[in-house]
Amino acid sequence: MEVLTPRSLAEALALKAERPDAVPIGGGTDVMVELNFDRARPDALLNLNEVGELKGWSREDGRVRLGAALTYADAMRPPLCDLLPALAEASRTVGSPQIRNRGTIGGNLGTASPAGDALPPLLVEGAEVEVASVRGSRRLPLSEFLLGPKRNALAADELVAAAVVTPSGQPQTFMKVGTRNAMVIAVCSLALVADRERGELRAAYGSAGPVPALVSAPLADREAFAERVAAAARPIDDLRGTAAYRRHALRVLTERALERCLA
Amino acid sequence: MGDGTVPRMHQRRATTTAPARPELELGRVVPAERRLDGVPKVTGQFAYASDLSAAGMLWGHTLRSPHAHARIRALDLSQALAQPGVHAVLTHEDVPGQKRYGLEFADQPVLAFDRVRYYGEPVALVAAEHPEQARRAAARIRVEYEPLEPVADAPRATELPPIHDHRWTHGHGYLDDPRPNVVRSLVIRHGDPDAGGDVSVAGVYELGMQDQAFLGPESGLAVPDGDGGVDIYVATQWLHVDRDQVAPCLGLRPEQVRLHLAGVGGSFGGREDLSMQIHAALLALRTNRPVKMVYSREESFVGHVHRHPARIEAEHRADRDGRLVCVRMRIVLDGGAYASSSAAVTSNAACFACGPYAVANALIEATSVYTNNPPCGAMRGFGAVQTCFAAEAQMDKLAAALAVDPIELRLRNALAPGDTLPTGQRVSGSLPVAEVIRRCAELPLPEPEELPRDAIRLPGGAGNTTRGEGVRRGVGFALGFKNLCFSEGFDDYCAARVRLFENAGGELVAEVHCAAAEVGQGVTNVIAQVARTELGTENVVLAPHTTATVDSAGSSSASRMTWMAAGAIRLACRAAREELERRGGALAGGEIGVERVYRHPRTWPLDPDTGQITGERAHVAFACAAMRVVVEVDAELGLTRVVWIGAAQDVGRALNPQAVEGQIEGGTAQGLGLALMEEISTRGGLIDNASFTDYLIPTALDVPPVESVLVEDPEPDAPYGVKGVGEPPTVVSTAAIASALRDATGRELARVPVRPDDVVGL
Structure with a gap:
């Protein structure tokens, strides 16, 4: 297996154009699991750890640009955790401290798992995904980026460059149900924003459908909202939980999240 | 992170010593050294x-x-x-x-x-x-x-075509059950199995397939x-x-x-x-x-046997005063494709089915079957875990039916030395059941914690699912016991060899050979401690564990290795010392080499038709443990947090108290895993969670502080009065945690691991 290690974003994009089969790797918390289980043996890995442009986060015109290599640990630190509190809460539910130091938001987007913990908080904040290639870069809403279980809208020559969010500054939270109290993949999860400014409730569920998905309603519809979220989800029975439990849990989580955010 | 840190496990050890029997010559034992493999293991230097x-x-x-x-x-x-x-x-x-x-x-x-x-x-x-x-x-x-077509449903296996052409387990002195796919069936008839009581409670209990989940594949x-x-x-x-x-x-x-x-x-x-x-x-x-x-981790899940899944029908009858009159149990154990140690597990499940209680009448039917599921065999607790889960749920039900305090009910029925077990064996050694119950019950429960608290101190933990909504507290109790050493007439022994020589400086050195497997339990420390005690020297060198230089030590299992190794090392060291004394106390350039074999008291098989002893005993000795557990349950989401566990354990005599506490904490954690999350999931015999992604084992956020009380009542038949300590905590903790969850939720929770669906009632 070849490991390609570009030193800049331009070099990374050039390599990706040249070797579309190269699997991008950041923290490796998803990719290495695939290799370890012998589920994948790509001919090449595109190691993005030396690409400075992907690291950290910045503010631009009231928006926040989260580099693809932003780690969960980064997202938990002030002041970012105050700008995107649900994302910080979600980051804290990811794995162990070691995993949070390695795992990245870009990786969560790239993997596009229904259980990706960063995805619901980004959805409720209306995040866009910035993807780049030698052909240029484009931004698309996260809800359009996520196509299906572990499928996203990246073209073969594209890389995730960033997630771009306009923080609502509105009360929000994230909760994740798992069958142990740490280091667990979501049985189901929920992010919720009570946006008084726009008079809107926005929730996004994880692990309760083929992709994490957004449900919104006017603030006035608070009473019916939990039921609405549960009804919108498309959960299945699998190893980690039953569809019936997932729907039930989403109802409970939504009620609790509303309490937290509207108290 | 600003989220606080995980509270450090606090430990408090209270040791209670029953008066030693006057006829027991226990002997002084030098204090234990620090774990010989401790530093290499925590620094990553240990070679696995x-x-x-x-x-x-x-x-x-x-x-x-x-x-x-x-x-x-x-x-x-x-x-x-x-x-x-x-x-x-x-x-x-x-x-x-x-x-x-x-x-x-x-x-x-x-x-x-x-x-x-x-x-x-x-x-x-x-x-x-x-x-x-x-x-x-x-x-x-x-x-x-x-x-x-796979045979995947254990209770039906005896009606399905045999998966083996040959009856491998027939003709070995067990009941030759004519039904297809039976590995072993054992019926224990004790007293009048039809004896009726004033009160009767019944239940059907199930346990999933647990994996040992050792970290070294x-x-x-x-x-x-x-x-x-x-x-x-x-x-x-x-x-x-x-x-x-x-x-x-x-x-x-x-x-x-x-x-x-x-x-x-x-x-x-x-x-x-x-x-x-x-x-x-x-x-x-x-x-x-x-x-x-x-083996890879995935391969490890098919590379070794697992704990038998079980289905247990139980009926307990008692009189108005809460004395057990009759226990009836029907146990089916899924042995999987090959026999492994299913026959012995079947016997253990049956022999300890009633728990450490005096029961006048019993009918216990245990059957292990061949199926096309993953093979099952030995795992910490060895059959006693399964029946303890059922029996203790039954005791709680009985307490409720009689409106008696569950701890009081257990005290009223506590087994004691001199009592007779359902197999007809009289308890001849140490078994301080009532003392263990009392010492555990005396441990003060932690005060309920105030809200708000950090999410990691609530059910659901790091998932941030509650700030106190839906949370109920529950307290549970359980008691259990099992045998120490191999049983049913197995000729079990342990050999040790000691070589005395002088080093270049003229000092006496003892090289100790014993093939006992150090599996993390600390037996190498025991070996060194006994050698230092018996030889009066600090110059003790442990030779590699091998078949090449010494006879068998037997297995590091059945809570036997400390007892057996201590017995063998003591014999060999005393023989070497006697030889040294014969030579006037000096080697004078020569050397001494002696090998000795230690045997525990003899056991006899169980009668294949009645399940009764055919000699003085079928089991060498017993050890019991009691646990009290506090849980918090998020009743709406079905998530749990075990808050605290208090354990009192019958340890004979603790040669190395820190190591004993380690065994109690580890054994408790493994039982907690079975209670709350650990299960190999199979469909038609295929495993679908062969990884630590989906086979969950408890983390530091799931295992609470364990407060241990070591109850020392020396075992008369064992060297220095020791007892094995590794298994009793695992036998009891699953049952104790389930008891606390029932208290918190009011639900029957007759199957472990308990799933969120079960707690919520979906």
Whole structure:
């Protein structure tokens, strides 16, 4: 297996154009699991750890640009955790401290798992995904980026460059149900924003459908909202939980999240 | 992070000492040293079996069955043999000696022929220069399978076609049950099984399949000796029984096969059966190169036996005062495809089904069956875990029916020395059941914690699912016991050899040989401690654990190794000391070498028709434990947090109190895993969660502080009064946690692991 290690974003994009089969790797918390289980043996890995442009986060015109290599640990630190509190809460539910130091938001987007913990908080904040290639870069809403279980809208020559969010500054939270109290993949999860400014409730569920998905309603519809979220989800029975439990849990989580955010 | 830190486990040890029986000469024992393997293990310096290497080494890989049950129509090795780096591809045709092996019954093929009977059964072997080459080549072996209907439902297995053509377990002194697929059935009839009480409670209980989940996967290195023999370095629990199974399959004499203990990363029963020992040796002898095999985590889940899933129907009858009149239980254990130690597990499940209570009448029927599920065998607690879960749920039900305090009910029925067990065996040694109950019940419960608190101190933990909504507190209690050492007439012994010599400085040095497997429990410390005690010297050197220089130590299992090793080391050291004294107390340049064999008191088989003893005893001795548990349950989401566990355990005499506490904490955590999350999930015999992604084991956020009380009531039949301590906590903690969850939720929770759906009532 070849490991390609570009030193800049331009070099990374050039390599990706040249070797579309190269699997991008950041923290490796998803990719290495695939290799370890012998589920994948790509001919090449595109190691993005030396690409400075992907690291950290910045503010631009009231928006926040989260580099693809932003780690969960980064997202938990002030002041970012105050700008995107649900994302910080979600980051804290990811794995162990070691995993949070390695795992990245870009990786969560790239993997596009229904259980990706960063995805619901980004959805409720209306995040866009910035993807780049030698052909240029484009931004698309996260809800359009996520196509299906572990499928996203990246073209073969594209890389995730960033997630771009306009923080609502509105009360929000994230909760994740798992069958142990740490280091667990979501049985189901929920992010919720009570946006008084726009008079809107926005929730996004994880692990309760083929992709994490957004449900919104006017603030006035608070009473019916939990039921609405549960009804919108498309959960299945699998190893980690039953569809019936997932729907039930989403109802409970939504009620609790509303309490937290509207108290 | 600003989220606070996980509260440090606090420990408090209170030791209580029952007055020693005057006739007991226990002897002084020098204090325990710090763990000999402690620093290497925590600093990452310890060499585990997976770290082994040798010059010119090849890597072995096992091709395994993707089916739970299938006929093998054809095997084509040609493509595999043509792969780069491949040195050998072997099938059952290449097994030079016996084609089958087994711990108790040789019913398991070294490599499958004709049929595969479980998912992951070894079919062929590859040795190659690189592990990836070996894996890739194995994938090129063409096996033509004809899938067969799997026998997957254990309670129905006795009505389905037999998965073995031969009745492997018949003719061994057990009841020869004519029903198909029975490994062993044992009925214990005690008193009048139809005796009625004033009150009766009943239930049906189930336990899922738990895995030992040791962190060090199966690994070993086989090195040909150039003379037709082989040295095998392996992580195992019993070197000599491995040798005695490996040699006949290789067609070698036992002394041509030498087993050496490599660093063991946990065992818990899962290394009693062979894994890669014969396979690596076959490849090494064929290629004349050292061959290493290391299972991946996924492979490890099919590489060893698991805890038997069980279905238990129970009925308890008591009089108005809460005295047990009659216990009736029907136990079905899923043994999986091969016998492993199912026969002994069946006996244990039956013998300890009533718990440590005096019961005048009982009818216990236990059956283990062959199925096409993963093979099950030894795991910490060994049958007693399953029945303790059922029996203690029944005791709680009985307490509720009688409106008696559950702890008081247990005290009223507590077994005591002199009492008779359902097998007819009289308890002749130490068994301080009432004392253990009382000491546990005396532990103060922690005060409810105030809200708000950090999410990690609430059910759901890091998931941030509650700030107190839906949270209810519950308190539970359970009591359990099991046997120490092997039972039912097994000729069990432990050998030790001591060599005394003078070092260059003229000081006396003792070199101690014992094949006892250090599996993390700390037996090497016990060996050194006993040698220092008996020889009065600090110059004690432990020789490597091997079959090459000393006779068998028996197995590091059945809570027996401390007892047996201490017995053997003491005998050998005393013999060496006597010889030294005979020589006037000096070696004068010479040396002394003595080997001694220790045997515990004899046991006898159970009568196959009545389940009653046929001699003085069927079990050597017993140990009990009690646990009190506080939980918090999020009743709306079904998530849990175990807040606190208080344990009192009958430990005989604690030679190394810190190590005993470690066993209690670890054993408790393993039982917690079974109560809350650990289950191998199978569908039609196929495992669908063979990884730590989906087979969850407790983390530091799931295991609470464990407060241990060591109840010391020395065992008269054991050296220094010791008892094994590794299993009783696991026997009890699953039951105790389930009891607390029932208290919190009011639900029956008759199956473990308890799922969120069960708590919520979906």
